[in-house]
Amino acid sequence: MGYFVEVEPRVKIYVEDVGSGEPIVLIHGWPVNHQMFEYQTSMLPKYGYRCISIDIRGFGQSDKPWYGYSYDRLSDDVRTVIDGLQLERVRLIGFSVGGAIAIRYMARHSGRKVAQLILLGAASPSFTKRPDFPYGNTVNDVDALIEQTTVNRPQMIEDFGQKFFFSPITESFRSWFQLLGLQASSHGTIAVAESLRDEDLRQDLNKILVPTTLLHGVKDKICPYTLALATHKGIPGSVLVPFEKSGHGLFYDEREKCNELILKALRGLQTTK
Numbered sequence: 001m002g003y004f005v006e007v008e009p010r011v012k013i014y015v016e017d018v019g020s021g022e023p024i025v026l027i028h029g030w031p032v033n034h035q036m037f038e039y040q041t042s043m044l045p046k047y048g049y050r051c052i053s054i055d056i057r058g059f060g061q062s063d064k065p066w067y068g069y070s071y072d073r074l075s076d077d078v079r080t081v082i083d084g085l086q087l088e089r090v091r092l093i094g095f096s097v098g099g100a101i102a103i104r105y106m107a108r109h110s111g112r113k114v115a116q117l118i119l120l121g122a123a124s125p126s127f128t129k130r131p132d133f134p135y136g137n138t139v140n141d142v143d144a145l146i147e148q149t150t151v152n153r154p155q156m157i158e159d160f161g162q163k164f165f166f167s168p169i170t171e172s173f174r175s176w177f178q179l180l181g182l183q184a185s186s187h188g189t190i191a192v193a194e195s196l197r198d199e200d201l202r203q204d205l206n207k208i209l210v211p212t213t214l215l216h217g218v219k220d221k222i223c224p225y226t227l228a229l230a231t232h233k234g235i236p237g238s239v240l241v242p243f244e245k246s247g248h249g250l251f252y253d254e255r256e257k258c259n260e261l262i263l264k265a266l267r268g269l270q271t272t273k
Contacts, residue, residue, distance in 0.1 A: 007057070007080040011068070014061035015081060016053040019045025023087045024266070026053045027078065029096030029121070030196065031157060031189045032180035033060025036095070039251060043259050049091075049266065054081055056101070058188020060180075069191035071199050075105035082113050089115040091266055095251065096223060097123045097196055103231075107204035117212040118265055120258070121248050123223050124231045125201040133202070135226040142197040149190050157181035166219040166247030167254075205234030212238040213265040215258060217246030239265075 004012035016034050018041050026037050034053035041051040055062040056074055068074075078101065082090060092114045094102030099122025106117060128136050148156040157178050164177070181189075212235050216228035225242065232240035241261060246253035 002061070004062075005081050005084045007077040008068075011057060011063045011065050013057060013063070013077055013081060014055040015085075016041070017050070018053075019048075019050045021045070021048035021050050022089065022091065022266075023050045023052055023085075024091045024093060025078065025082060025087070026051060027056065027092075027094040027098030027101050028053070028059070029098050029123075030192050031059070031160070031184050032177065033183055035060070035180055036177070036251070039255050040093075040259060040262065044263070044266075047263060047266075052081070052085065052087070054078065056098070056192075058192065059184040061183075064185035064188055066187060069188060069195055071101055071104040071195055071201075072108060074101045074195075075108050078102075078105050079109050079112060087113055089113070091116045091118065093118045093120065093262070094122060095120040096248065097127075097192060100124050100127070100196070100199065100201060103201050103204050103208065104199075106210070107201075107207040111208065111210055114210055116210055116265070117208060118262060119212065119214045119216075119231065121216055121220060121223050121250055122214065122228070122231060123196055124227060125205055125234060126199075127196040127223070127227075128198075130200070133230075135224060135230060137222075139197055142193055146190050146193050146197075149186060149193070153186055153189065154178070154182060160222075163221045164247060165249040165253055166217060166245065167252075169252070173252075202234065205231065206236060208235045208238075211265075211268075213261070214238055214240040215243060215250060215261055216240065217243045217248060217250040217253060219245070219247045220250075222248040
């Protein structure tokens, strides 16, 4: 079932709601939308979970206002969805920038209604290098993505997709994945890239007080594995599991392993390699 939740006047967020049971809220990555989770949301309801996948503003079927693409505002949208649906004991799953938004939610809203956090290839704690943080991408790398978006967004999405997966994918899958990115607005794509470039989550990490599992591809060319190490170090009691045969798209590169470990984490079982 799909529907819209109004997060502020004249701005509605699209939500795909599948299954019943304990609620899972999923936040997608840049520059795609909630459909990237189809290999998870087609599995988890079988085990008694209700999957609530959000298209963040500017992407997928959500409204595409000119404004509101900071991590603060995006995390506020997540809170409005959680509160609007009257969810309790949420399992929050964030991929890439969705992981960054989930972290900001946990810090900004004191983990409101969230019982567990799962981060997949998270763009955390800083997507770009800083004077005291030598990991991640350069500001120039992100500026180049933004510039290409303004000139030829379809080509940018295709080029970005070439770095996304470590395992071979079919042309039909590649075309489908590119289409997810084309459903976004150009200005939203640029604005979230600017947030990726500029935002810093290092002070947010120690505010996360729920069980947290990090799954991250060792071959990740978009959010390097060193980011996962830094995020793991900053979140008290977190568990980090490396995916040796995955790039950024670990949810598909090692789909069975990813699904198995998400399910184990949800069930409260110990996560192992």
